[in-house]
Amino acid sequence: MPWSAGRLGTTILLGVGGFAGYGALLPWLGRFWGLLFDLGATFLGLPVELGAQRLTFPAGAGLDLPGLSVVTPLPDARVLGIAALATLGVLLASFLLPQRFIPLRYFLRLLVVVQATAILFFWQSPDPFPYRIADHVFVLLTAGLVVMGLVPLALGLTLHVFDLAFWRKLLLTVLIIAHLAVFVPLNVLVHVWLLLNATAVVMPMLFLVFGLLLNVFVFVAFYGWGLSWRSDSERQELPLPMSAG
């Protein structure tokens, strides 16, 4: 694939410039997430007290992320029993699925394994569960911030190197970050709702399977869409439309 100085320039501009721009927008992002948390908590009827958690960067700078004050419900024997029955049900259901759903079978069994470890932990472990909902929220929001910050750099390495129009590259960068900016806090709020209703017994599954990985798939989906666009050179080689007259 031929390389050009122009493409190198736009790659650096969008990669480094995008990262710097994202950094400059972080305080607004923190406030936007605070607003979303406020609206989302009201909509979901979450009995939580909203506040802020300070994320401190190594250079001394920091960012206020939305946080919440709420007691983390731990599972009692009844909840563990229900969770065990539900897990067993999912396992059995995975065997009943037809062969064309084998990927779904495997995914359900992966969930069963993770959930079974959680049930086992709460049932048997002499140590207290080391995480609270506030920790869960903080870690997922921070990981989301990191993924969003990596978007311009990752696209610089893997998308901007292709011969796509500058505006398309810029558009895709903005779209992914904007999507994640809304998706990450809403996803975390759904986690909180589930944790308050199903107790901390679902926290490991939510954290390991439905946290950071979902952000990565959002990125992959947008990336796939972006790379299906016509390249700049293809666009310029399009034949002129035939004259109707």
Place this chain on the structure above:
Amino acid sequence: MIPVLVGLLYAIVAIMVIYTIRHYLFTLNRLFGRHRQPYVDIGAAAWPRVAILIPCHNEEKVIGHMLDFLLACDYPAEQLVLIPIDDRSTDGTRGILEEYAGRFPGRIRPFLRSGGKGGKAAALRDASEHAAGIDAPIHLVFDADYLPGRGLIKQLVAPFFDPEVGAVMGRVVPLNVSRSLLTRLLDLERTGGYQVDQQARMNLGLVPQYGGTVGGVRRSALLAVGGWREDTLAEDTDMTFRLVLAGWEVAYQNRSECYEEVPETWPSRIAQIKRWAKGHNQAMRRHWWALLKRPPHLRRRASLDGLLLLGVYAVGPLLMLGWGVALALYYLGVQLAAGLAAIFAVAMYSTLGNFAAFFEVAAGARLDGSRGRVKLLPFLIVGFLVSLVAVTWAGVTQIATVWRRGPRTWEKTVRHRGPGAPVPEGKES
């Protein structure tokens, strides 16, 4: 306990990072590096005699198409002998072969096996000895479901004019792409594997892999390394490394495309990848030490790439182990104790690390000029999940049954095409 688990996790992540870097390097090389295809322009030559071996076991659905396509190739007919190998088929394969042999005497010489060890490797070994009488210095191998184009045989033979080349591999392109999500995903995987991986290895002077079909070996090289091994599930990987360790080159021809039928059902795909994983792991056990010691003729980077190629099916179980360790550390509260730096590291690895394979596939599809397919990229995770479980299971059962040496049998992929089925559009011989 915790330090041990953390150390183990770091070690696993370090291995994953090496594979990630390899993916990125290969992809960037394919996008911007010098494209090395030294034999592609050889169109006229004194073409040598070639024997084409086609191992068959119950291939009545596809073997007729295969023979028709080979007979229509533009390779000089007097220099080409087709040797379909029937290994104890219980369907109509043998009858079809005898019928073709009657119609094309001398050009098609079936080799009919009724005894000996079962399996493709054993069939190839016996057929190679049988082919000695034909005096063909080049042996090409095709699976029975492939549809070679008119010019393919010349393209695959051309690299053998280079006396250092011991084996040649062409590009496998799925034929039944539009059958299901699975076939579309396999099409994407093949694109990444051949258009990017194999060609980058060729470009960089590493170890392109002879894949057991759409390729072949020089007979003298084959004899020099002791012929096909009967006791392997992946005679192709085994042959690649025996040739490379003996000083022969393996050439990859990206433009030498041949159409294959990919599995259309998940059980069929799982069986296929389990077989590949077991065979590859066998080859790893046999050749890793020789590669690590690195014979003098082998470049350091080729040796390293060879080791990584051999270990590729061990990555699945390793990744599963890594997830298990990460889960244990989660319950031990290590995630919070490690602090912000750990969150950053995990997020970075999850993003850039996991993304390397997607980048490779997407780049391959763009290089093929079929960008519409890239929209399916996120669905690749479906295929990855199934492969991960299947490969891990294959590895675990292989370790558990390492002492058991049962007889080798055919472990073949289910065919979906019917004998009377029309040849797909654009693939006419």
